[in-house]
Amino acid sequence: MKAFEAALFDLDGTLVDTEPRSQAAWRRLFLAHHVPHDQRMLASFAGRPGKAVLTEHRHQFDRRHTVDELFAEALSYATTPAAPVPGAVELVRALHSSGTPVGVVTSGTRDYARAELDALGLPALLAVLITAEDVAAGKPSPEGYLAGCRALGVAPPRTVVFEDAPAGVAAAKAAGAYCVAVTTTQPAAALCAADLVVPDLSGLRWVDGHLEARLSG
Template identity: 40%
Template sequence: MERAVIFDLDGVLVDSSLFHRESWRVVGKERGFEMTDELFWRTFGMPNRQILPLLLHRDLSEDEIAELSERKEAVYRELAAGKMQPLPGSTDLVRAVVDAGFRVALGSSTPMSNIRVVLDALGIRECFEQIVCSDDVTHGKPHPEVFLKAAQKLGVDPSRCVVIEDAVVGVQAAKAAGMRCLAVATTHPADKLQEADMVAPDLTHVTPGTLARMLDA
């Protein structure tokens, strides 16, 4: 039976949190709102359409959400250009699971325009058979839609998928999808990620064998 690994992007493959925080700060200064540290970390991993009503304390039209999201992500790409570095062990693990015969997908709350920038910078875009992003789903994490859609596109049963996540809402989404979840404590402390099946400090010592054993447990 085929097995799959579904990677999150931000906080798993790259540490993009500083760029995201600064882009919210820039747009907030332009538009008269403030992204607090508490709200930033609580919503990290959610799509912008879920974050913006919490940030502005009101409902927004689809046009407002689209316009603010596009501005925020444009600032993010400007800030991150040429500065994106892989997190320890991340690109090695992506290539290793491909070589080990796993089906590989990306499931992220990030827009596709950002995903392309990151994967091209890391040189691993060709490793992912399928990519499901915020543009492809109706419900953001912690809803399981992004991971269920990735499994469906791969043609792999959710019970044979391992999700690699860094955010609390991402772990919750993986478990709601009926998948195994390995959490990395790159964004949140390990004690916040205990819903995951396994927690690691980073991906340095995670191998395809680690993920295979999780599926066989």
């Protein structure tokens, strides 16, 4: 596999297994406001800024509630601690130990991202954090990953991006980066645009700037 000079990680579903908690929070919000929903609607939030997706469904809610109010209500339901994705913390530590600059590009807010990263013990290992507040357009726009590459001083083709959602994979590829997708929240078929698809990060090793995938069986 080609050598890389930097790495950028998505947060939810890639570093920390928050998708079950997130879907439960969105479901609770919809039920509280008597909004019809199905699994496809819940899955549409994966990898995208929550406020942007809520805006698309704004017409289904009472007009007395703003998108900001609805988003804050959903966040109030997402209080259960989430576990790290297998191999995620170990891979970030290996990258940092090798001197490879590492960053996070997330569709979440800065306060939210910092809280999740603090729980993983990772902030000191990260060179950059790009959040929803730092970009004009969220994923699948490549803006966040392009900003991350600029901040790290590494061109996108020399950067490996780790993602879990189709919108994130699309953003990484549009930026020109190599993309590894994990099937923590989506089936492999939904992530086929990625360069490499793996179950989680536990089978990956970082050796001299090269990413090695350990084959099972």
